[in-house]
Amino acid sequence: MHYQDALAEEIRDSAARLLAEDVGPGDITAELIPEKQWARARVITREPMVLCGVAWVDELFRRLDSRVLLRWQAADGDRLEAGAGLLELEGPARSLLTGERAALNLLQTLSSTATRTRHYVDLLAGTGVRILDTRKTLPGLRLAQKYAVTCGGGHNHRIGLYDAFLIKENHIAACGGIAAAVEEARRIARDLPVEVEVETFEELDQALAAGADIIMLDNFSLDDMREAVRRGDGRATLEASGNVDETTLRDIAETGVDCISSGALTKDVKAIDLSMRLVEQDA
Numbered sequence: 001m002h003y004q005d006a007l008a009e010e011i012r013d014s015a016a017r018l019l020a021e022d023v024g025p026g027d028i029t030a031e032l033i034p035e036k037q038w039a040r041a042r043v044i045t046r047e048p049m050v051l052c053g054v055a056w057v058d059e060l061f062r063r064l065d066s067r068v069l070l071r072w073q074a075a076d077g078d079r080l081e082a083g084a085g086l087l088e089l090e091g092p093a094r095s096l097l098t099g100e101r102a103a104l105n106l107l108q109t110l111s112s113t114a115t116r117t118r119h120y121v122d123l124l125a126g127t128g129v130r131i132l133d134t135r136k137t138l139p140g141l142r143l144a145q146k147y148a149v150t151c152g153g154g155h156n157h158r159i160g161l162y163d164a165f166l167i168k169e170n171h172i173a174a175c176g177g178i179a180a181a182v183e184e185a186r187r188i189a190r191d192l193p194v195e196v197e198v199e200t201f202e203e204l205d206q207a208l209a210a211g212a213d214i215i216m217l218d219n220f221s222l223d224d225m226r227e228a229v230r231r232g233d234g235r236a237t238l239e240a241s242g243n244v245d246e247t248t249l250r251d252i253a254e255t256g257v258d259c260i261s262s263g264a265l266t267k268d269v270k271a272i273d274l275s276m277r278l279v280e281q282d283a
Contacts, residue, residue, distance in 0.1 A: 015063050019060065023098060030093075041096050042085055042087070042276070044083060045081075047272060047273050048082055049079075051074045051078050051080060052110040052113065053106050054075065057106065064098060065091060071087070086274075109269055110145065111148070112269045115272060117151075120246065132259050135158070154265060165194045167181045167195065172196075182207070193213045198215055205231065213237065214238075215236045222251055229255060240260045240261070241260070241261045
């Protein structure tokens with residue numbers, strides 16, 4: 001399945017799951033509100049953020065109540081300052097309040113990923129080095145978080161186990177060496193990229209000789225990364241991995257590697273502080 005088609009399907013499935021887990025057979029508290037009461041609401045952010053999740057919220061309210069109108073003040077990928085409004089909603093008061101938590105849960109999670117990614121991208125400004133995500137995503141939110149990374153200006157590593165080879169220590173041992181593993185990968189799928197994770201210069205030289213497309217430098221020191229760049233001499237894309245955070249990111253980039261991968265973009269999520277308030281009600 002094409003990535004965009006898979007993402008569209010994921011958006012539909014996520015909206016259905018969010019409503020099923022939160023609303024279940026019905027929102028009993030919303031029944032306190034007169035059925036015909038109409039309301040308007042506004043969502044704001046209490047902290048700086050990069051927005052992500054518009055399509056998910058649109059789909060959620062479409063499924064919940066198609067009478068709800070959504071007016072977005074920002075688009076995915078936009079930066080917002082604390083206090084900024086990002087969404088206005090109008091519709092039955094019951095439906096606005098029933099969908100509130102599911103919508104905010106999704107927005108604050110995906111926006112967190114996009115915001116952290118943009119922070120890392122800003123730290124890399126001027127180096128030409130790309131920041132990559134990993135498969136260390138929240139369960140059930142793989143494609144959503146991968147999309148959020150792109151909204152923050154980052155790049156996706158492989159989406160799953162099916163769209164690229166990543167040959168690690170145990171694969172190498174089971175195949176009988178780096179050369180044998182790369183050769184077998186080429187035989188299985190010549191059109192897919194082949195990446196090899198290395199921990200020593202000896203393994204780096206073997207991966208280069210085997211013709212790997214990408215070589216992951218696992219927990220190399222800064223000096224060793226510089227030496228790896230010298231040895232690689234452009235023959236393969238060099239990816240730095242391990243001990244990556246905002247304090248080390250720039251130093252790693254300045255060694256000359258091509259890209260840096262970080263699981264922190266997707267697994268260390270601190271939800272963005274969002275708030276929805278009713279601003280007007282009609283009896």
